[in-house]
Amino acid sequence: MITPGLEPHLCPVCCTQAKALDVVDFNKNCEEKTGIFLPMSGKPVYYFHCPNCAFTFAPELMAWSKEQFEENIYNDEYALVDPDYLEKRPAHNANEIFNTFSPFYTNPRHLDYGGGNGLMSKLIGEKGWNSTSYDPFVNTDVNPADLGKFDFITAFEIFEHVCDVNHLIKSLTSFMHPQSVVLFSTYVSDNDIKPNQRLNWWYASPRNGHISLFSKKSLTLLAESVNLKFGSFNPVAHYFCYTKPEWIKN
Numbered sequence: 158m159i160t161p162g163l164e165p166h167l168c169p170v171c172c173t174q175a176k177a178l179d180v181v182d183f184n185k186n187c188e189e190k191t192g193i194f195l196p197m198s199g200k201p202v203y204y205f206h207c208p209n210c211a212f213t214f215a216p217e218l219m220a221w222s223k224e225q226f227e228e229n230i231y232n233d234e235y236a237l238v239d240p241d242y243l244e245k246r247p248a249h250n251a252n253e254i255f256n257t258f259s260p261f262y263t264n265p266r267h268l269d270y271g272g273g274n275g276l277m278s279k280l281i282g283e284k285g286w287n288s289t290s291y292d293p294f295v296n297t298d299v300n301p302a303d304l305g306k307f308d309f310i311t312a313f314e315i316f317e318h319v320c321d322v323n324h325l326i327k328s329l330t331s332f333m334h335p336q337s338v339v340l341f342s343t344y345v346s347d348n349d350i351k352p353n354q355r356l357n358w359w360y361a362s363p364r365n366g367h368i369s370l371f372s373k374k375s376l377t378l379l380a381e382s383v384n385l386k387f388g389s390f391n392p393v394a395h396y397f398c399y400t401k402p403e404w405i406k407n
């Protein structure tokens with residue numbers, strides 16, 4: 158008899174048998190680092206860790222339906238654990254992206270993948286780029302195949318939230334041409350998650366919907382599964398591309 162929550166799971170990235178790493182309360186959230194604690198929910202969330210690529214994931218939540226996520230995570234209280242997501246972060250990101258990457262692109266076709274209400278894309282559009290927002294959860298009436306290909310794709314705060322990492326990478330490639338660059342954010346776990354250590358990392362937070370936690374190796378393998386190259390600008394900002402443009406030095 159296997160204890161519920163500890164059923165075996167294969168790593169979704171490299172298919173190695175993953176190992177149960179730790180269990181945390183469902184209400185563990187990213188704002189605890191600023192002193193905001195929610196009451197214990199009493200719901201255990203098990204995280205599994207791949208001994209090969211170090212991908213770490215919460216299998217039970219990965220199997221949830223869209224409705225379960227909307228009811229339990231992306232609900233009216235979500236702003237408590239991610240106060241900047243509606244306005245402050247899109248505005249900040251729009252400025253950063255435009256200022257950083259405009260020197261390398263003249264009026265690019267830009268896609269903000271998983272762009273929620275589309276605010277960041279709107280702000281970048283106002284600065285002069287040809288920008289589109291596409292969020293599979295929001296733009297359900299849009300056929301992604303009709304959107305075409307994009308020169309520059311951003312995917313901020315997406316990777317750690319996805320249930321199906323292989324679907325995500327394939328979906329991103331469907332918007333890419335041979336020279337496209339995908340800029341995406343997710344904190345890599347390399348210095349923060351280790352086997353046989355408790356999962357104390359602030360980013361491993363079920364209440365924020367952080368169910369897929371990537372190491373650099375797991376991102377490399379995910380990229381290679383669709384013939385992409387992977388690289389990092391820093392511990393949270395990374396890129397995928399088929400051919401590295403000259404402006405990417407690392």
Ligand SMILES: [Zn+2]
Nearest residue numbers: 168171207210
């Ligand atoms: Zn793996």
